Amino acid sequence: MLEAGVVTEGSDGDLHLTDGFETAWTDEMERLRALDDDALAAATADAVPFEAEGSTRFDGVAVEGDAGAVWLRPVHAVADVAAVRAMERVGVAEPVRAPAASPLRLFLPACPACGGSLAETTVADGCCGGTMNPGETPTRRVVACEDCGAAVRDLGAVGVDEERPTD
Incomplete structure (x- = not known):
């Protein structure tokens, strides 16, 4: 990515x-945000490195072909496509473009879904509590939009927040 002119090393290293x-x-994210779901699915199918058809399924974008299948949340489809x-431009x-797309989300300049500001935050992970105590809520760190709440990159598990009954 350095040699290709996608990223550069700053004075801070x-x-x-x-x-x-x-x-x-x-520019590409702005164009893709304007598409309806079916057009976004078609654009995603065009971006994968194999012959594929795109569709919308399970509140996301599904791309399937003989060489593979991909399912993405719409916010991730916009960012990755x-x-x-942009890498093509x-x-x-x-062969490098599709595999590099997801890791590049760490560098997103704005939310792919709405153009809002991004920040690291901690969110609840799952709906049913922790594995040892039903009052526990597993958490994970994400990069998310401060405006629409879309999580654009998962940074991993953080721990557990325990809910304690109040008297």
């Missing part, structure tokens, strides 16, 4: 999106 790639990615298209080789 951290990786950052290049201005050109960030602009291309943002936009990343694939900056000259990233086709």
Whole structure:
């Protein structure tokens, strides 16, 4: 990604999106956000590295072909398809684009669903409590939109919040 001009190393030693790639990615996300569900499914099928058909299923985008199948939440489909298209615009080789799309979500400049600001947060993980105590709620860290709440990247399990009865 460094050689392809997608990311660059900053003076702080951290990786950052290049201005050109960030602009291309943002433009593509804006275009994809405007699509209806069926058009987003078709765009997702066009972006995968195998012949596929796209459809909407289980509140998400399903892409299936002889070489594989993918299911994405719409927010992830927008981010990943936009990343694939933006990588194509900056000259990233086709075999690298789809596998690099999901990891690039760590660098998202804005929410793919609404364009809002992103921040790390902790959310409840699941609906039924923890494995040892029904009062426990497993939590995980995510990058999520501060405006619409869409979780765009899972950063992993954090621990357990215990609900204690109040007297």
